[in-house]
């Protein structure tokens with residue numbers, strides 16, 4: 001990917017870049033719809049990544065090319081004075097420039113060329129990978145003082161306020177702060193992170209990621225509805241967020257909720273937070289194989305209580321488990337996206353074949369399947 005970005009830069013700008021910066025896609029191992037409830041998530045970085053080749057150019061002007069777009073986009077300081085002036089894919093780049101300038105940084109003008117093997121819109125966070133790679137490039141080119149722990153918040157601001165996508169802090173934290181062989185335990189309330197050993201290779205395990213290829217059905221509206229239900233329930237319970245309902249306090253909390261649907265939504269969030277904590281405990285103790293049942297329980301909770309899975313996703317999970325996966329679950333916001341399965345390294349092909357066969361039986365568009373080991377976060381390459 002680094003070579004592709006380099007080539008795109010040289011052919012686009014007829015000069016060599018000053019450097020190349022990579023940022024990975026991510027999957028969330030466990031902890032779904034917990035982020036906006038101030039809870040816990042546990043993502044890890046994928047070997048798939050976005051690479052930006054870049055060099056300074058004179059004046060406050062930025063030119064950006066992507067392999068995915070025919071034409072380069074150029075914008076000047078005037079177009080990054082307020083959110084939303086640059087639209088389309090280049091808004092993610094302009095948003096980073098805007099957020100840096102808003103934070104008082106003297107952002108150098110730059111030419112950028114982007115290459116990526118993170119699939120777009122599959123829930124693997126190509127948007128945060130793009131933001132993080134551009135951010136790393138601009139910080140290094142300008143010699144800006146912005147430590148890694150402050151970067152996720154800035155990239156998130158680019159996406160929330162400039163692009164206008166209401167995401168949490170997980171994606172940007174994962175792509176910037178993850179480490180190879182580790183998952184990133186993130187407390188979405190405090191934004192504190194901890195690197196948890198997740199050395200799949202050493203345990204002769206792998207994560208299989210299945211891109212369901214399911215069309216996103218009403219995902220935005222359903223997401224907003226789940227979020228509103230959770231916020232109303234927290235209000236009813238008199239807590240700042242559902243994170244404040246403990247697993248021990250769940251039964252009492254459910255008794256105070258008005259209807260069965262709200263009770264099921266709350267039960268998902270509270271038990272899901274608990275499953276993240278139990279997964280972290282197991283991983284800390286070296287029990288990597290034992291997390292499988294927690295992954296599978298998370299899936300059942302998303303399917304039955306939170307009602308965010310679709311037939312393609314449930315089919316992939318069931319087929320993976322039947323073929324010997326130690327655990328499997330949907331990952332991401334739901335209504336499509338990806339499934340992950342924890343499998344013995346020597347079973348990856350058999351499990352992948354079983355999922356593909358189950359898809360074919362049901363007449364679904366064939367899935368895309370790849371193996372993932374926890375990769376490093378954003379870095380010059």
Ligand code: ADP
Pocket residue numbers: 050066067068088089090092114115116119120121122123124125126127128130165
């Ligand atoms: P996800 O982050 O799950 O992949 P999003 O909808 O959040 O999905 O972000 C996808 C968008 O990010 C794309 O539609 C595009 O605008 C932008 N994007 C991501 N990667 C690239 C890239 N390599 N080149 C151009 N635009 C990209």
Ligand code: MG
Pocket residue numbers: 125126127128171
């Ligand atoms: Mg995204």
